[in-house]
Amino acid sequence: xxxxxxxxxxxxxxxxxxxxxxxxxxxxxxxxxxxxxxxxxxxxxxxxxxxxxxxxxxxxxxxxxxxxxxxxxxxxxxxxxxxxxxxxxxxxxxxxxxxxxxxxxxxxxxxxxxxxxxxxxxxxxxxxxxxxxxxxxxxxxxxxxxxxxxxxxxxxxxxxxxxxxxxxxxxxxxxxxxxxxxxxxxxxxxxxxxxxxxxxxxxxxxxxxxxxxxxxxxxxxxxxxxxxxxxxxxxxxxxxxxxxxxxxxxxxxxxxxxxxxxxxxxxxxxxxxxxxxxxxxxxxxxxxxxxxxxxxxxxxxxxx
Amino acid sequence: xxxxxxxxxxxxxxxxxxxxxxxxxxxxxxxxxxxxxxxxxxxxxxxxxxxxxxxxxxxxxxxxxxxxxxxxxxxxxxxxxxxxxxxxxxxxxxxxxxxxxxxxxxxxxxxxxxxxxxxxxxxxxxxxxxxxxxxxxxxxxxxxxxxxxxxxxxxxxxxxxxxxxxxxxxxxxxxxxxxxxxxxxxxxxxxxxxxxxxxxxxxxxxxxxxxxxxxxxx
Numbered sequence: 001x002x003x004x005x006x007x008x009x010x011x012x013x014x015x016x017x018x019x020x021x022x023x024x025x026x027x028x029x030x031x032x033x034x035x036x037x038x039x040x041x042x043x044x045x046x047x048x049x050x051x052x053x054x055x056x057x058x059x060x061x062x063x064x065x066x067x068x069x070x071x072x073x074x075x076x077x078x079x080x081x082x083x084x085x086x087x088x089x090x091x092x093x094x095x096x097x098x099x100x101x102x103x104x105x106x107x108x109x110x111x112x113x114x115x116x117x118x119x120x121x122x123x124x125x126x127x128x129x130x131x132x133x134x135x136x137x138x139x140x141x142x143x144x145x146x147x148x149x150x151x152x153x154x155x156x157x158x159x160x161x162x163x164x165x166x167x168x169x170x171x172x173x174x175x176x177x178x179x180x181x182x183x184x185x186x187x188x189x190x191x192x193x194x195x196x197x198x199x200x201x202x203x204x205x206x207x208x209x210x211x212x213x214x215x216x217x218x219x220x221x222x223x224x225x226x227x228x229x230x231x232x233x234x235x236x237x238x239x240x241x242x243x244x245x246x247x248x249x250x251x252x253x254x255x256x257x258x259x260x261x262x263x264x265x266x267x268x269x270x271x272x273x274x275x276x277x278x279x280x281x282x283x284x285x286x287x288x289x290x291x292x293x294x295x296x297x298x299x300x301x302x303x304x
Numbered sequence: 305x306x307x308x309x310x311x312x313x314x315x316x317x318x319x320x321x322x323x324x325x326x327x328x329x330x331x332x333x334x335x336x337x338x339x340x341x342x343x344x345x346x347x348x349x350x351x352x353x354x355x356x357x358x359x360x361x362x363x364x365x366x367x368x369x370x371x372x373x374x375x376x377x378x379x380x381x382x383x384x385x386x387x388x389x390x391x392x393x394x395x396x397x398x399x400x401x402x403x404x405x406x407x408x409x410x411x412x413x414x415x416x417x418x419x420x421x422x423x424x425x426x427x428x429x430x431x432x433x434x435x436x437x438x439x440x441x442x443x444x445x446x447x448x449x450x451x452x453x454x455x456x457x458x459x460x461x462x463x464x465x466x467x468x469x470x471x472x473x474x475x476x477x478x479x480x481x482x483x484x485x486x487x488x489x490x491x492x493x494x495x496x497x498x499x500x501x502x503x504x505x506x507x508x509x510x511x512x513x514x515x516x517x518x519x520x521x522x
Contacts, residue, residue, distance in 0.1 A: 213383075
């Protein structure tokens with residue numbers, strides 16, 4: 001083992017409570033950071049789901065021929081803003097109506113397919129495209145009128161849902177980042193205190209090393225290695241605990257949210273997502289340890 | 305090897321050295337003597353680059369100390385072995401580890417450490433104490449650890465600042481005999497001491513300094 005690693009391990013062994021305090025705070029920080037990252041990911045997926053869900057229904061005029069319908073369907077399918085174009089015939093429309101009113105069969109018996117117009121239903125890839133696409137489709141000769149499926153429950157209410165989700169997501173992001181920021185700052189301060197104490201205890205050793213020709217990098221190395229150990233171990237442990245917790249609760253979350261993909265449904269996707277979280281957290285731990293230790297060393301040097 | 309030319313050093317208004325000039329050739333063994341506070345340690349600190357002179361020129365192994373950049377000081381010191389009155393051994397490391405640190409500092413590959421450490425500990429007679437901590441050693445043994453650490457890097461120059469100051473006569477004599485042995489191997493040794501018995505017994509070149517001025521030099 002490298003002499004700097006041996007020295008750092010020696011420091012950790014000699015001060016187990018300091019090591020425990022540093023690791024605990026860093027573990028807590030990265031545990032919360034992983035949970036917040038998961039929340040941000042899930043809320044983004046939730047918003048995307050609701051944003052892309054609204055369907056536009058272009059009700060077609062009664063005398064429209066199949067060729068014209070096919071032309072418009074093809075035109076819409078080629079539009080990059082549009083997805084999942086589907087033709088709904090009068091019979092299918094009646095069937096949908098009957099299903100919707102199945103709790104009151106009498107309502108279904110009173111209507112015939114002729115009163116329902118055929119339609120082309122499609123989704124927009126982003127809610128912001130909706131109005132432009134609707135205006136464009138309204139201009140088509142074979143289109144009688146255009147509706148937004150949200151109108152079934154109230155057109156404005158879907159926008160309200162998305163707006164509300166956006167607000168909640170924003171709060172989750174801001175609150176999460178603030179919380180992780182506070183914990184990150186606490187971790188930074190704990191690292192600073194521990195490293196400053198270490199430097200103070202090592203004062204005589206540093207003086208001796210200076211006299212025998214040790215470079216500043218040589219003197220700093222064990223301190224940085226120690227800080228790296230706390231940060232990287234804390235990051236891994238925090239990530240591991242939250243990953244296990246999420247793995248444990250994932251089936252319930254997936255069942256609760258149904259078709260909304262708040263978490264990747266396949267195991268590989270889930271591991272990939274958490275692999276990315278781990279990589280980012282290890283880099284954050286690295287930066288925290290490097291800045292914390294170098295800052296502490298420079299502060300101790302200045303105070304001499 | 306070392307050339308002091310009209311060197312002056314002041315601490316505030318107090319003159320530690322005034323117009324000091326001398327030359328030490330490669331392979332010499334020199335005692336710097338004088339009472340406490342005469343300026344012996346200041347001379348050694350100036351040679352080591354721990355202090356900068358206020359006036360004059362100091363050349364060590366062809367390098368002008370005044371022109372030495374801060375970043376080059378560690379590499380300059382790596383060529384010099386230093387032994388201190390208070391030993392300056394690392395208390396939380398064993399004898400072997402104390403010596404090992406010096407090798408790590410100069411960046412010697414780890415596979416070469418064992419041979420060097422064993423050789424130098426044998427030279428100073430501490431082979432059996434390799435795994436002991438400083439708190440388990442006597443004053444004489446601590447000084448020999450300090451000497452082993454200085455020698456293991458194979459320095460061109462060995463500086464010793466009152467190395468016998470904390471030792472009894474027999475131990476002091478043993479330590480100085482080690483310095484003599486090292487000097488016989490071709491290394492330059494400069495030893496600051498006020499121990500007249502040592503100076504009388506080991507008949508070496510003497511630079512006598514009083515109140516920061518050289519009063520006699522061989």
